[in-house]
Amino acid sequence: MACRSELRGLGAAATEIEKLGGRLLAVSVDSPAENQRVANQLRLPFAILSDESRKVTKAYGLLHSGGGPGGTDIPIPAHLLIQPDGRVRWKHVSRLVQDRPHPDEVVARIRELSASQ
């Protein structure tokens, strides 16, 4: 439920980054079919990618071992704003389950990026 509210809050950020020719990519450890179901249900304007093997989550150092239902491994919530050259310009890693960056802050960070380009 909490994570659904997070996804709904990302619409403005998706619109903002698309103005720069970029895109918002969400990553979950759910199956593509499950991601499709949620994207349809919430009418999300961005893609959810499926990291079922947790390889990408691990590569980013964001694995929360045993943090999911039934002791499954899930990501630590994080936002990373990546420049076209691959450098991470800004990131927010949650320290509490309910802690997320404010959508206005995310939009502001994207605008900063566009101003600097």
Next chain:
Amino acid sequence: MNEQTLRTAPGTRQWTILAVLGLVIVLASPFLYFLLIDIPSIRSTAWPTFVVMVDGIAIGVLAVTRDRRWRNRGLLIASTLLSATFALMFFIGGRLPAATMSEELATAPDFTLPDPGGKPVALSDALARGPVLLVFYRGHW
């Protein structure tokens, strides 16, 4: 005998009703969080729940100061313990492990993952067209 008189005396029951009201307010307050979870400042802090909890406790304190009998004190103690439990669950139970990603993670590792249609999406392809906001989240449950 004196106690018996007090228990049935009109005008003292109202403080117990007040103490019960305080407890009911405390019990109902966590639902506010879930009602208002789409509002970002509430999602991260649950502040309306805590404001309402403090009100519920204040009502219980008022009841106890007017009528110090143990049933009122018990109701106040229950309100306080419930509030403390919610606060602990929220701020301690919600703690996440620290990310093992280096604080200065300079460059995002490339990857290819399937989209909902099963089509592979590469970070490097997306970056060739513009910046990317990459959002890791916990799932849909």
